[in-house]
Amino acid sequence: MNIIKKTALACFMAMSLGASTFAVAEEAAKGAVSDTAATIAHVEKALEEVNKSDFSAARLHLKAARTASEKISGHDAIVKQANDNVVQGQISANKGDVQKSASELQKALDLYKSL
Template identity: 50%
Template sequence: MNILKITLLAFSLILSAGVTSSMAYAEETASDSSSNISEAIAHIEQAIAEIQKSDFNTARVHLKAARASAEKISGHEDVVKKANGLVIQGQIKTKKGDIKNSSADLTQALELYKSL
């Protein structure tokens, strides 16, 4: 009887540890996603500022970093996909030196990321 009690106690401890660890993982994922959104927003804002100064090389670095941060965002896949498409279009237009249109695309992407 004593072995049965010990076995049941060990089993219940294992189950409770498994439940709490999965909850901690879910909280960690949510906070990581919000920090990735913040990083993407910050990089896009810096890229827009650099484009306005006609510093296209630095702007491209910020846009690459924004795309890398955006790839780590979980949830809202449709919004993230649309925003990433706008960032890519902004990159292409930045490469061509089109200040007006690249700023417009990046501003739209920024609004989408802020809506998350």
């Protein structure tokens, strides 16, 4: 009888551990998607503000986009290139160059959307 109890307990513990591991993996995948969506939203808003020549609001969105993009995992090469484009867009926005800033932000937006 003790063997049956121990076997049942071991099986139950194995199943619960497996379920919690699956839940953690699923939560991590949802987090990556939400981080990418947040980054895209901030870059889109920054692009709108740059096109309006409102560089102070654009600067805030670009800073938030860079912070959110740090949480994106996977696709390191694409994320790095997109971050470089965001930085270049930010530099151009600080100089007041609407055309170049908008171009760099559009490139970054296309890269983030490809994830």
